[in-house]
Amino acid sequence: MRIKAGLYLLLAMISFTSWASERGELAWDLVEQGALLIDVRTPSEFNQGHLEGAANLPLDTINTAFSDIDKQTPIVVYCRSGNRSGQAMSYLKKAGFTQVYNGGSLDEMEVSQPTQ
Secondary structure, X not given: OHHHHHHHHHHHHHHXXXXXXXXXXXXXXXXHOOOEEEEOOOHHXXXXXXXXXXXXXXXXXXXXXXXXXXXXXXXXXXXXXXXXXHHHHHXXXXXXXXXXXXXXXXHHHHHHOOOO
C-alpha cells in the first residue's frame, strides 16, 4: 500500500511540474513578444530577488498602479506562490484589461526562463 501511495504522489508531482513549466514557458513567450512583466510581491520581497526586467507593483497598489496603462497592453504577473498573481490577474481582468496572464510563482518563472 505504501508503494502504491508513493507512486501516486510521484505521478502527481510529475504532472504538476509539467503543467507548471508550460505555464512559465507561455509567460516567457509573452514577455519576449513585449508583455509587461509585473512582480506583485511586496517591495521587500522584490528586493530579495526578482526577474530581470520586472517592475514591482505590489498587489495592494494594483488598483492605482495600472491607471495609466492601456487596457490592451499584454501583462504577465507573478509572485511568490502564484496566489497573489492570480488575484492580480482577476482584478485586472475585471478592470477591463484584456491580455493578462498569470505566470505563477517566481520559482516557476525562473525554472522556465529561456537560456540566453
